[in-house]
Amino acid sequence: MEFISILFILISLGLLMFFAYRGWSVILMAPVFALLAAIASGLHALPTYTELFMPKMVTYIKNFFPIFMLGAVFGKVMEDSGAARSIAHWVVRSLGKERAIISVVLACAILTYGGVSLFVVAFAVYPFAAALFKEAGIPKRLIPGCIALGSFTFTMVAVPGTPQIQNMIPTRYFGTTAYAAPVTGILYTIIVFTAGVAWLEWRRRKAVAAGEGYGQHTxxxxxxxxxxxxxxxxxxxxxxVLVLILNFVLTKVFTGLKPDIMKPFQGASSIAQVAPTWALLTALVIGIITAITLNWRTMKDKYVNSLNQGTLGSLLAIMNTASEVGYGNTIAALMGFKAIANALMSIKVGGLPLVSEAITVNVLAGITGSASGGMSIALETMGKQYLDWALNVGLNPQLLHRIAAMASSGFDTLPHNGAVITLLAICGLTHRDSYLDIFMVATIITFATGFLLALLAPVIGFV
Known part of the structure; x- marks a missing residue:
């Protein structure tokens, strides 16, 4: 029976990947394939759906919807006010066409680290990147790789304090903050940025030597x-800047609040679990108000639409991810997954959980095609075990946070990833044109760097 369960888990995963890649909504297909695996493992369909899939999905929405919503609203306000374009234009103009690749990467990195969503960054930076690459005679097909490096990698998961959701999810499971393991995060940033730019520059030089140019694109x-x-x-x-500063300051302030304030709320989380979320939510609200106020001349006739559109946009993002989390938790309840989990937990390099965690998060992020979805599934099903393991061997939980976040930025960018598909559509290119560069900078380099640091960080002793 265990073999049958494992077999149908793999079939279910394969079907989910296939249909997601073909453009089917995971909100619809995730429960379908979760129930397929559950029925094959001997569970009844309807109780599995109403008593397992839906509660786990709703719990994820309860924990993270405010971050998705305010993050999306902040990004939309930055887009509609012209602020995102202004920053991109400033970076590109300052560095010039001689440094076209690094200027596009940095423009994306600044916007992402400032809390602007990945999709808004792509829309804001692409027009400037296209004009700059055309002027410099650099192939357009390299633009998606530049945007992916600046948006999908180090500023999403590693730079201390980044407000992206992938850096906030581990705080719920390990009692950490967005600034966990700063040295490890900075080392990851340096390695991924340097190696990614080196790859893209090598590709540029090779194309220029071949006389390729920008190319004929319509x-x-x-x-x-x-x-x-x-x-x-x-x-x-x-x-x-306000979002970043306030996030740091308010995390300290809220962490120091007395636990008594949680007593009236039955079953409430601890202060340590929710303080990072409270800090980010407050910082984003102030950031939104500041962006609208400073750009009132532009925003006075459309701020209501920006707030509405940002909110509506966040619904699809949270529902997609939450559906994947419901799927993952359903799979995790099956006997076949227990065997898989035991195999993953048995990876004890140096007696520590970091390599096991890195592999688990990478695999699940690859299966779901989502960094946040894959990491959420991994930590929801195995986070407590990793935390207990770390505490038993004296490992700082901050490393669990940072390795999990960094591992989510690895196999997530396989071809069926929604952000990859959207980025290529924005640029008017295909997987055949540009996926190799995305794969190198956002999958191979990120995976190798995260895996290396999972091995070295505890040995060298830095956090």
């Missing part, structure tokens, strides 16, 4: 940009 080519009416860069940067 799909989604941006119109000539009017950069005269963009807001000043300082007013564009200020909301993001």
């Amino acid at each position: 799909k989604n080519e941006p119109e000539t940009l009017d950069n005269n009416n963009l807001p000043p860069v300082w007013t564009s940067l200020l909301p993001m």
Whole structure:
């Protein structure tokens, strides 16, 4: 029976990946394939759906919807006010066409680290990148790799304090903050940035030597940009700087609150679990208000639409991820997964859980095609075991946080990943044109770096 359960888990995973890649909604298909595996393992379909899948899905929404919503609203306000474009234009103009690749990567990195969502970053930076690459004679097919490096990697999961959801999820499971294991995160950032830029520059030199040039493109080519009416860069940067500073300060403040304030709420989380979330939510609200206020001339007639569109956009994002989490928790309840989990937990390199955690998160992120979804499934099903293991061997839980976050930025960017598909659509390119560079900078380099640090961090002794 265990073999049958494992077999149908694999079939279920394969079908979910296939249908997601073909464009089917995971909100619809995740419960279908979860129930397929559950029925094959001897569980009844309807109780599995109503008493397992849905409660786990709803718990994820309860924990993380405010971050998704306010993050999406902040990104939409930064987009509609012109602030995101202003920052991208400033970076690109400052570094010039001689440093086209690094300027696009840095523009994406600044926006992502400032709390702007990955999709908004791609929309904001692509027009400038296309104009710059055309002027410099660099193949357009390299643009998605540059945007992926700046948006999908180090600023998403490693730079201390990044407000992206992938850095916030582990705080719920390990009692950490967004600034966990800063040295490890900074080392990851340096390695991934350096190796990624080196790869892209090598690809550029090879193309230039072959006389390739920008190429003949007609799909989604941006119109000539009017950069005269963009807001000043300082007013564009200020909301993001405020989010980062307030997130840091308020995390300290809220962590120090007395536990008594949670007593009226039965079954409430501990202060340590929710303080990072409270801090980020407060910082984002202030960032949104600041962005609208500083750009009132632009926003006075459309701020309501920006708030509404940002909120509506967050619903699809949270429902997709939550559905994947419901799927993962259903699979985790099956006898076949118990055998798989035991095999993963048996990976004890140096007697520590980091390598096991890195592999588990990478595999699940790859299966779901989602960094946040894969990590959430891994930590929901095995996070407590990893934490107990770490505490038993004297390992700082901050390393569990950082390794899990970094591991989510590895196999998540396989071809069926939604962000990859959207990025290529924005740029008017195909997987055949540009996926190799995305794969190298956002999958191979990130996986290798995260795995290396999972091995070295506890040996060398840095956090």
